Amino acid sequence: MNILVTGGLGYIGSHTCIKLIEAGFTPIIIDNLYNSKQAVLSRIEQITHIRPQFYLGDIRDKKLLTQIFTTHNISAVIHFAGLKAVGESVRKPLDYYNTNVSGSVCLLEVMKTHQVKNFIFSSSATVYGVQDSPAYHEEMNIGQATSPYGWSKLMVEQVLKDLQQAETDWSITSLRYFNPVGAHKSGLMGEDPQGIPNNLMPYISQVAVGKHPFVSIYGNDYPTPDGTGVRDYIHVEDLATGHVAALKKINQSGLHIYNLGSGKGYSVLEVIDAYSQVCPKPIPYKIVGRRAGDLAQYWADATKAAKELNWQTQHSLKEMVEDNYRWQSQNPNGYPNDE
Numbered sequence: 001m002n003i004l005v006t007g008g009l010g011y012i013g014s015h016t017c018i019k020l021i022e023a024g025f026t027p028i029i030i031d032n033l034y035n036s037k038q039a040v041l042s043r044i045e046q047i048t049h050i051r052p053q054f055y056l057g058d059i060r061d062k063k064l065l066t067q068i069f070t071t072h073n074i075s076a077v078i079h080f081a082g083l084k085a086v087g088e089s090v091r092k093p094l095d096y097y098n099t100n101v102s103g104s105v106c107l108l109e110v111m112k113t114h115q116v117k118n119f120i121f122s123s124s125a126t127v128y129g130v131q132d133s134p135a136y137h138e139e140m141n142i143g144q145a146t147s148p149y150g151w152s153k154l155m156v157e158q159v160l161k162d163l164q165q166a167e168t169d170w171s172i173t174s175l176r177y178f179n180p181v182g183a184h185k186s187g188l189m190g191e192d193p194q195g196i197p198n199n200l201m202p203y204i205s206q207v208a209v210g211k212h213p214f215v216s217i218y219g220n221d222y223p224t225p226d227g228t229g230v231r232d233y234i235h236v237e238d239l240a241t242g243h244v245a246a247l248k249k250i251n252q253s254g255l256h257i258y259n260l261g262s263g264k265g266y267s268v269l270e271v272i273d274a275y276s277q278v279c280p281k282p283i284p285y286k287i288v289g290r291r292a293g294d295l296a297q298y299w300a301d302a303t304k305a306a307k308e309l310n311w312q313t314q315h316s317l318k319e320m321v322e323d324n325y326r327w328q329s330q331n332p333n334g335y336p337n338d339e
């Protein structure tokens with residue numbers, strides 16, 4: 001089965017391509033390399049001995065998409081391509097709405113033309129916004145994002161809901177990821193942020209290899225057990241298998257929404273502590289003020305995916321930090337420009 005993977009050279013897309021190949025699917029990748037490098041393709045090949053067909057281009061390019069759908073018999077699309085930096089989205093909202101919302105609509109239009117109606121979307125826990133309880137479940141009311149990035153995910157979820165209502169033969173799955181971290185066990189693939197990382201785990205890993213002197217902990221006065229923010233970290237390999245699990249159910253038409261998380265939260269201090277156990281020296285940190293827009297704590301209620309997709313996370317926090325450190329120490333400057 002040919003699966004079009006948009007953004008398939010990115011962090012989550014690349015790990016998913018490996019799981020797809022291992023499960024017997026054939027990923028076909030489109031990526032404009034906005035936030036990734038072509039070297040990822042060679043790494044996928046090194047790990048799986050298969051080099052996926054790759055199209056360098058933009059999901060907003062209808063001509064290219066048409067060429068892809070005409071050339072290949074695509075059974076389903078997994079749509080990762082998009083912009084994902086929350087802070088940047090506040091400064092560049094049009095870029096985010098254009099790529100994330102218009103790009104998704106463009107892709108769906110071409111799919112409709114070619115009668116491909118199986119779609120898996122990378123959504124985010126950010127769509128929950130602020131809730132009364134920290135265990136987020138799929139039935140909670142959503143509709144209040146806290147950034148243009150969050151709104152772009154909410155808007156696409158709305159587009160998907162309306163589309164599925166209008167054309168009931170679509171099978172649409174929206175996967176709401178919690179905090180993806182970790183790397184491939186081989187140390188060959190991992191997260192490769194451009195510039196200074198905004199997120200906790202990539203920042204810690206750069207401190208571990210000496211690129212920054214310490215981690216700034218954004219606040220230790222939250223109403224959490226140790227005062228630092230609590231999140232549900234999910235190993236990227238578990239996230240990837242979540243997509244394969246969703247794909248196996250793709251013949252069921254309807255709109256399906258699943259949280260992909262572990263169901264357990266860890267504090268910033270717990271993550272730093274776990275990381276310090278797997279690298280040569282303890283990770284230095286300083287407590288600084290809260291980061292605007294951060295919530296105290298939330299994690300996934302992961303029971304729906306367990307029940308309906310028969311999927312749950314397998315990897316512990318220890319494995320997340322071990323695999324992350326292996327990747328970071330073997331590739332301190334990320335992927336090479338040419339490979």
Ligand code: NAD
Pocket residue numbers: 006007008009010011012013030031032033034035036057058059060079080081082083084099103122123124125177178179180
């Ligand atoms: P990433 O930036 O590593 O991957 C996205 C890929 O899409 C990149 O390779 C980029 O080059 C490509 N891309 C961007 N714009 C494109 C365009 N217009 N046309 C073609 N390709 C384009 O990000 P990721 O962490 O792998 O995230 C994948 C998806 O998951 C995104 O939609 C993101 O919003 C969503 N998500 C990520 C997280 C997270 O914390 N990483 C959490 C929740 C949801």
Ligand code: WQD
Pocket residue numbers: 084086123124125126178179180198199200201203215216217218219228229230231268291294
């Ligand atoms: C985690 C915790 C910070 C950096 C973001 C997006 C979300 C989703 C996942 C895409 C928080 C603290 C962080 C640092 C710190 N992405 N922290 N020092 O904010 O939970 O989620 O990524 O959909 O939409 O918002 O992740 O890794 O930035 O922060 O103390 O240098 O670590 O305050 O408590 P976040 P994060």
